[in-house]
Amino acid sequence: MRSLRRRTGDAVGLLFVFAFAVVRPSRFWPPKWMLRRIAASTEVRTEREAAAEGLLARVREIEAGVPWLRPLDVVIRDECMDVRGHHISLFGAGPPKKSMTCRMSAFIVFSPDRDPEDAVAEIRRTFPPPDGLSPGGISESLHWDTDERKVAAEVAHDALWARLTRRHGEKSLGQLRQENGALCVWALHGETYFTVV
Known part of the structure; x- marks a missing residue:
């Protein structure tokens, strides 16, 4: 026994x-409440402002480079995510794992006066987004409404800290679509601007 x-x-x-x-x-x-506090701290705010300036500088370049592109809105999505569940290690070997990452994206929303695919084709011909990352470390892509899929720019529901700002007011993409027809989005995704290990 x-x-x-x-x-x-x-x-x-x-x-x-x-x-x-x-x-x-x-x-x-660290616990989630501590990560949320870090995300709202002065140190992160400074990095956040620098990331926003880099994205908005590129938005201004795009607006100057495609004169017929009249933005209905420019949406800035800023979020800090808990990324600890993205890795499991049996023995703790390897490089230190991240706890939280913060990154920012900008979405130029417009509605062309022609077929969205034709508008995107013209942009790619006259003022193409860079292949890979732009000099400021921004990845860019063009999307448009189709019958199967509508463009979106929402913040993740499980973000530790998130903010969505709009240049031209508080109209949702659904409202802009209702008023203007099919939407196109020029998406700019910045690199991670803050990390907690």
Whole structure:
């Protein structure tokens, strides 16, 4: 009986060690409330403002480079995400894992006076988005409404900290679509501007 208890105790101990190795405390530390506080801190705000200036400078270049493109709105999506669940390590080997990343994107929303595919083809011919990253580390892409898929720029629901700002008011993309017809979006995704390890 005593050896059965000892074996059961050993098995439970091994399970605990294995569980501790798989679900390490780093998955829970720092706690989410602390990450939210960091995301709203002065240090992050400074990095956020620099990231916004870089994106808006590129937005101004696009507006100057495509004179017929009249934005209905310019949406800035800024969010800090808990990324700890994106990796599981058995023994904690390898480089330090990230806890939170903050990144910002801009969306130039417009409605061309022609077929959206034709408008995008003209942009690609006259003022093409860069292949790969632009000099400011921004990836760019063009999207438009189709019967199967509508363009979107919403903030993730599980963000630790998020902000969505619009240049031309508070109309949703659905309202702009209702008023203007099919929408096109020139999406600009900046690199991560702040990371917590």
